[in-house]
Amino acid sequence: MERRAYKQALFAVRNEDTALDIVQDAMLKLAEKYAAKPLAQLPLLFQRILQNTIRDYYRRQKVRSLWITLFSALTHGDDEEERDPLETLRPGDASKPADGPFEQLEQAQIVAIIEQALESLPGRQRQAFLLRYWEDMDVAETAAVMGCSQGSVKTHCSRATHALAAILKQRGVEL
Amino acid sequence: MNEHDLGRKIARHLEQGANQLRQGMLYRLQAARNAAMQKYHAQPAIGLAGVGLAAFRLRHGQLLSARILLPLAFLLLSLGGIVYWQTVQQNNDVEEIDTHLLIDDLPLNAYLDKDFDAWLKRSSL
Numbered sequence: 096m097e098r099r100a101y102k103q104a105l106f107a108v109r110n111e112d113t114a115l116d117i118v119q120d121a122m123l124k125l126a127e128k129y130a131a132k133p134l135a136q137l138p139l140l141f142q143r144i145l146q147n148t149i150r151d152y153y154r155r156q157k158v159r160s161l162w163i164t165l166f167s168a169l170t171h172g173d174d175e176e177e178r179d180p181l182e183t184l185r186p187g188d189a190s191k192p193a194d195g196p197f198e199q200l201e202q203a204q205i206v207a208i209i210e211q212a213l214e215s216l217p218g219r220q221r222q223a224f225l226l227r228y229w230e231d232m233d234v235a236e237t238a239a240v241m242g243c244s245q246g247s248v249k250t251h252c253s254r255a256t257h258a259l260a261a262i263l264k265q266r267g268v269e270l
Numbered sequence: 271m272n273e274h275d276l277g278r279k280i281a282r283h284l285e286q287g288a289n290q291l292r293q294g295m296l297y298r299l300q301a302a303r304n305a306a307m308q309k310y311h312a313q314p315a316i317g318l319a320g321v322g323l324a325a326f327r328l329r330h331g332q333l334l335s336a337r338i339l340l341p342l343a344f345l346l347l348s349l350g351g352i353v354y355w356q357t358v359q360q361n362n363d364v365e366e367i368d369t370h371l372l373i374d375d376l377p378l379n380a381y382l383d384k385d386f387d388a389w390l391k392r393s394s395l
Binding site: 097098099101102111115118119122123125126127130202203205206207209210213224225227228229231252253256257259260270 | 271273276277278279280281283284285286287288289290291295296298299300302303305306307308309310
């Protein structure tokens with residue numbers, strides 16, 4: 096469970112440490128606040144908490160970006176040279192094994208392409224796709240986690256799948 | 271291939287990707303899970319504490335209601351006393367006028383005349 100949650104958070108925030116923090120927070124919140132709930136409800140609750148935690152991270156980032164922009168404007172952008180552009184890059188392919196047989200390498204490459212394609216999707220589409228197909232939730236459950244209508248879930252999933260299919264075709268990947 | 275099948279195939283690849291996380295990250299995730307599980311198992315004790323808290327809330331609620339009801343009862347009694355005192359005072363005034371009417375030589379119309387009342391005040395000064 097935590098592996099998929101971590102990957103979901105990583106697709107969204109593109110930073111390993113932040114993704115880990117998000118998963119950790121979500122698991123702690125689940126344990127602290129919903130321990131009395133029936134076990135069958137916990138996966139759905141966890142997904143909802145996870146998505147909310149990711150959303151909270153986005154909100155905080157937005158506020159932080161605003162302050163950074165304001166501060167940069169006041170300091171005439173002198174500190175821009177000191178900022179390392181590598182900090183804004185994605186963590187890369189650290190999760191892939193470095194060596195292995197040809198099939199493993201090919202598999203790792205396909206996974207990397209899929210993950211990159213997922214990262215390029217709009218957040219809501221990615222969220223709907225992952226909940227629906229990876230977490231194996233039905234449309235109603237996905238809608239409950241995302242806080243939207245079932246029709247929206249279907250639309251997001253359809254768009255996400257078509258976008259992924261187009262990217263994979265473009266990259267020459269056949270599943 | 272339809273949308274659903276493609277979604278499932280992609281999900282299978284994603285699952286393989288999740289299983290290829292490096293050992294350090296798996297260890298950190300496991301540690302996070304363990305920390306959460308410790309909190310989860312600690313919940314029954316908190317639940318029992320919650321029962322005590324509920325009892326305290328009940329007693330606290332009773333205290334709170336007594337704290338509100340007592341001043342309210344005092345206020346109502348005071349209001350009742352004021353109304354009673356005003357009624358008694360009014361009756362006494364009426365009785366006093368009746369007495370004056372009975373013992374005085376003045377006719378009743380003299381008391382109803384506003385000018386007479388004003389004259390009475392001026393003359394008493």
